[in-house]
Amino acid sequence: MSEPYVLETRNLIKEFKGFVAVNDVNLKIRQGDIHALIGPNGAGKTTVFNLLTKFLIPTRGQILYKGEDITSLKSPAIARKGIIRSFQISAVFPHMTALENIRVALQTAEGTSFSFWKSGNSLNKLNERSMELLESVGLAEYANTTTVELAYGRKRALELATTLAMEPELLLLDEPTQGMGSEDVDRVVELVRKAAQGRTVLMVEHNLSVVSKLCDRITVLAQGAVLTEGDYQTVSADPQVREVYMGSDGSGERGVAGAEDDNVEAAQ
Structure with missing residues (x-):
């Protein structure tokens, strides 16, 4: 029996005037998982989110939701199917x-x-x-x-x-803990965990502590392409991830400050 993927991308590509912001990205999001999309500034995380929710149109590739090709649908139709997203900046x-x-x-x-x-x-x-x-x-x-x-x-x-x-059936969270102190971060972690009951969550998140506590699976992007994927233990031990995401010493102290470069990409 095939994996119960609620969302898939197949060879997803987004180009801006010759610049490849998302390069042949293949995601497979399992039903009921909390799945994180992480990576350094400019990796293409928010651009991928914008492609999934059709704020941007893919240059090439496919997006499938529950096996249905939704690549040609517009944002309102995506939302009506139960794919709902939040944004980095509070939108209340x-x-x-x-x-x-x-x-x-x-x-x-x-x-x-x-x-x-x-x-x-x-x-x-x-x-x-x-x-x-x-x-x-x-x-x-x-x-x-x-x-x-x-x-x-x-x-x-x-x-x-x-x-x-x-x-939402599929909840997309873009940097839910951005700009928060530790007390607020802990509160939001619990809220996300509660919100994930009975639904699937895909989140962009820079806070590695949040990712390690919440996520069943992690996809690491670098320069618009998938670097590796797996659970937190697997991903955090990957030498390439330690180099491009956490710093060459693997300490994680450099971290990821946010997704400002992704916003620049999305605005082009």
Whole structure:
């Protein structure tokens, strides 16, 4: 019996005016796994995410979801299939309350986002589910707090809740712990672990501690291509990974600062 892959890429390539940002990438994401995509700055991690969710169009190659070729689909159709992503920068509405942010996400999921002629009271039916989602990320007590007043870690937790409101089957998380202190990182690790129950997660993450705690499988990118793949023990022991990702001494102290170069790629 073949592996139950929920997502595959086959010879995925993205070129920008002759520059190859993603070079013949073959991913196989197993159903129910938490799968990390890691690598140094400019490795192509966020570009791959943008290709999977069709914010960018592949130059060549295929993307398959549950065995179906979705390469030609646009972003809204991708989302309707249950592939939902977060972004490096928190994408919540700053001047709405936490509860209102969740209700907007639930409206989107129900296809009623543009029913502006309805009164605000008509949305109260969504409050119960909204509160359940806020409770799931530890934000129930902040339901009526304006988002701009939330600490950074809680804003990212709220973003995760709005993402879960879309009922994803495949959840794509782009740098979920970026810019966080250790306490917030630990909280988000637990939230991601909880969010992964019953679904598949693909995440870009620079924090090796987070990857080692959470991920079933890891794909390492370097210069737009897959360097190696495996569990954390296998990947972290690979000499090539120790060289290009963690530093030649293998200590991991150099780490990866983020994905700024990937953002440059995605903007081209």
